Amino acid sequence: MNTIIEGRGLKRYYQRGVETVKALDGVDISISGGEMVSILGPSGSGKTTLINLLSCLDAPTEGTLTVAGKSVAGLSEDQLVEVRRGVLGFVFQQFHLLPTLTVTENVELPLTFLGRTPDPKRTKEVLAMVGLSDRAGHLPNELSGGQMQRVAIARALMIEPKILVADEPTGNLDKKAGEAIFQLFKRLAAKGLAIIITTHNQAFGYEADRVITLEDGKIVKEERPAKVPS
Amino acid sequence: MITRYLTLSVKNLRRRLVRTGLTVAGVGLAVAVAVSLGGFVRGYQGAISKSIEMLGFQVMIMAKGCPYEAATMMLKGGTGLLYLPSDTYDKVKQDPDILSITPIFVGIAQKQASSIRDEGAEKTFTVINGIDVPSFVSMKPWLKFKGGAGYAGSKWFEQTSKSDIVLGYEIAEYEQRKVGDTFYATITPAGKPDPVRHEFKIVGVLERTGTQDDGTVFMAIDAARLAFNRPKQLTILGLKLKQFSAVTMREFENKWLKLPEVQVVSLQQVKTTLISLVGTAQTMIAAVAIIAVIVSLIGVINTILMSVYERTGEIGIMKALGARRGDIFQLVWLETLMICLMGSILGSIGAWVGSGIVEKAIKSITNLGVSGSIVQITPDIVGYAIVGSIALGFFAGLYPAWRAASMRPVDAIREGAA
Numbered sequence: 001m002n003t004i005i006e007g008r009g010l011k012r013y014y015q016r017g018v019e020t021v022k023a024l025d026g027v028d029i030s031i032s033g034g035e036m037v038s039i040l041g042p043s044g045s046g047k048t049t050l051i052n053l054l055s056c057l058d059a060p061t062e063g064t065l066t067v068a069g070k071s072v073a074g075l076s077e078d079q080l081v082e083v084r085r086g087v088l089g090f091v092f093q094q095f096h097l098l099p100t101l102t103v104t105e106n107v108e109l110p111l112t113f114l115g116r117t118p119d120p121k122r123t124k125e126v127l128a129m130v131g132l133s134d135r136a137g138h139l140p141n142e143l144s145g146g147q148m149q150r151v152a153i154a155r156a157l158m159i160e161p162k163i164l165v166a167d168e169p170t171g172n173l174d175k176k177a178g179e180a181i182f183q184l185f186k187r188l189a190a191k192g193l194a195i196i197i198t199t200h201n202q203a204f205g206y207e208a209d210r211v212i213t214l215e216d217g218k219i220v221k222e223e224r225p226a227k228v229p230s
Numbered sequence: 231m232i233t234r235y236l237t238l239s240v241k242n243l244r245r246r247l248v249r250t251g252l253t254v255a256g257v258g259l260a261v262a263v264a265v266s267l268g269g270f271v272r273g274y275q276g277a278i279s280k281s282i283e284m285l286g287f288q289v290m291i292m293a294k295g296c297p298y299e300a301a302t303m304m305l306k307g308g309t310g311l312l313y314l315p316s317d318t319y320d321k322v323k324q325d326p327d328i329l330s331i332t333p334i335f336v337g338i339a340q341k342q343a344s345s346i347r348d349e350g351a352e353k354t355f356t357v358i359n360g361i362d363v364p365s366f367v368s369m370k371p372w373l374k375f376k377g378g379a380g381y382a383g384s385k386w387f388e389q390t391s392k393s394d395i396v397l398g399y400e401i402a403e404y405e406q407r408k409v410g411d412t413f414y415a416t417i418t419p420a421g422k423p424d425p426v427r428h429e430f431k432i433v434g435v436l437e438r439t440g441t442q443d444d445g446t447v448f449m450a451i452d453a454a455r456l457a458f459n460r461p462k463q464l465t466i467l468g469l470k471l472k473q474f475s476a477v478t479m480r481e482f483e484n485k486w487l488k489l490p491e492v493q494v495v496s497l498q499q500v501k502t503t504l505i506s507l508v509g510t511a512q513t514m515i516a517a518v519a520i521i522a523v524i525v526s527l528i529g530v531i532n533t534i535l536m537s538v539y540e541r542t543g544e545i546g547i548m549k550a551l552g553a554r555r556g557d558i559f560q561l562v563w564l565e566t567l568m569i570c571l572m573g574s575i576l577g578s579i580g581a582w583v584g585s586g587i588v589e590k591a592i593k594s595i596t597n598l599g600v601s602g603s604i605v606q607i608t609p610d611i612v613g614y615a616i617v618g619s620i621a622l623g624f625f626a627g628l629y630p631a632w633r634a635a636s637m638r639p640v641d642a643i644r645e646g647a648a
Binding site: 055057058077078081084085086088090094096098099100101103105109110112113114154156182 | 234235237241242244247465538543544546547548549550551552553554555557577638639646
């Protein structure tokens with residue numbers, strides 16, 4: 001499989017007063033297209049920091065990082081945006097849907113920033129993919145948590161990204177909704193999308209192709225769970 | 231693309247309708263103040279100009295004193311009149327440079343509860359103009375008699391008449407008098423202690439002119455002189471020159487300043503001076519309007535900043551989804567511009583609708599010495615107000631838009647989730 005993210009010796013240090021916080025301390029990671037990778041670890045282990053680096057929301061203090069063939073180490077915020085645009089899709093624990101926009105408008109929002117005109121056919125396809133065809137005209141406050149997360153996934157998919165980054169995507173969902181989201185991720189990965197997920201939920205995490213466990217900013221374990229035949 | 235941004239901005243403004251509404255109302259109020267004051271300056275200048283032009287003269291000859299006080303007294307009436315010897319008229323009218331000339335005697339009479347409107351009220355005053363009808367009317371060809379029931383048979387009085395009068399439009403309306411009615415006035419003759427009550431007969435009522443003539447009582451000049459016991463005096467000589475220019479005016483002025491008791495006043499000069507005085511007041515008025523607009527803009531900045539801070543998480547997400555700094559900047563900026571645009575439109579409409587109230591309020595506070603509308607809200611004033619507030623909104627939106635655009639997505643998302 002083709003490598004879409006390649007990080008070597010990734011470090012992210014923060015200065016808190018006189019103390020240097022080593023949020024990420026020398027991580028080597030490689031992710032391929034079509035691969036679903038879970039990042040596990042306790043709070044403060046560096047999961048979110050790692051995912052922020054891999055999704056170009058932040059830049060590493062040290063190390064080399066290549067995303068979709070572009071080296072991103074040392075890039076400014078404006079340069080990181082250019083790497084993200086059209087390549088990365090995001091899903092967050094809090095959903096972060098715009099409350100004033102309908103499901104369709106939320107899903108089409110990233111296209112506005114990419115200067116693309118929404119194709120209603122494509123919007124319908126994506127909404128059908130996440131099982132929300134009947135909620136297209138609804139506002140976020142008319143949806144359940146699971147439905148809102150699926151809207152967020154549809155929004156991320158709308159731009160046909162190469163990488164989908166999901167930070168605690170099931171954190172605010174019940175078990176059933178969480179399972180549905182992970183099943184959806186597996187289907188998307190099967191179509192060639194690289195998916196990176198952080199989660200506290202071990203059971204969900206082990207649904208992935210690969211599980212990386214972090215502690216104190218370092219990878220302490222990397223596993224490939226045995227696949228249960230479906 | 232801009233349509234999508236506009237939709238996003240409008241939807242966001244609608245999210246907090248009360249707050250947006252109050253901010254728009256603040257801008258609207260400031261714009262209404264600015265437009266009303268602008269309309270007042272424009273209207274007042276126009277009214278001064280019209281009132282002076284409708285005196286019908288190019289030049290006035292009057293007793294020495296402040297020419298501007300004299301001119302404004304001609305416009306608004308008043309006490310403290312100065313008088314010329316009546317033979318001045320005989321001397322000046324011989325001047326070959328004069329096209330036409332009319333003598334006017336001005337006196338102030340007291341009305342004593344002569345109508346139902348004055349019952350129980352304080353004593354009120356009215357301006358009586360003693361005129362020479364043929365020459366006066368030739369100066370003011372626009373004077374027409376009112377028609378309709380109660381006004382039929384209107385005519386000018388005979389020059390020899392002692393008791394016939396013609397009323398201006400407003401005084402006739404105010405006193406509820408028609409042709410054939412009686413008009414009572416009390417005049418204190420010069421040099422005599424006791425006032426004399428006169429009973430005049432109304433022989434005509436004039437159409438509205440929009441000038442001080444509307445509030446004036448006209449009578450034969452000799453009768454007025456007699457009533458005020460000033461048989462050998464007059465107040466003003468109004469005249470037109472055959473050729474009127476700065477040069478001919480200067481020559482004419484020099485010629486007649488030789489008379490020790492007179493001054494020659496060009497009404498063009500009076501108009502220019504009065505308008506320049508209004509221009510000085512305009513600076514003060516503009517300062518008030520600018521302060522009102524600045525206060526409202528601070529409100530706009532505050533509102534938009536609050537909105538930006540409330541949406542920190544959303545802004546972070548939009549940046550994560552691919553929005554550049556410029557995209558976020560435009561979104562926030564558009565919201566500011568829309569608030570200013572809506573406020574300026576509503577404020578202009580409010581000022582236009584309320585201009586009558588403003589005019590009544592100003593006129594109730596002070597007599598500005600002019601007739602007609604003194605608040606004129608014209609399309610160009612409204613245009614300046616709208617363009618001006620959008621331009622100010624342009625600047626007001628810079629800081630909130632910059633703050634929003636400068637947010638790091640990783641920090642914004644974290645703060646938004648907190």
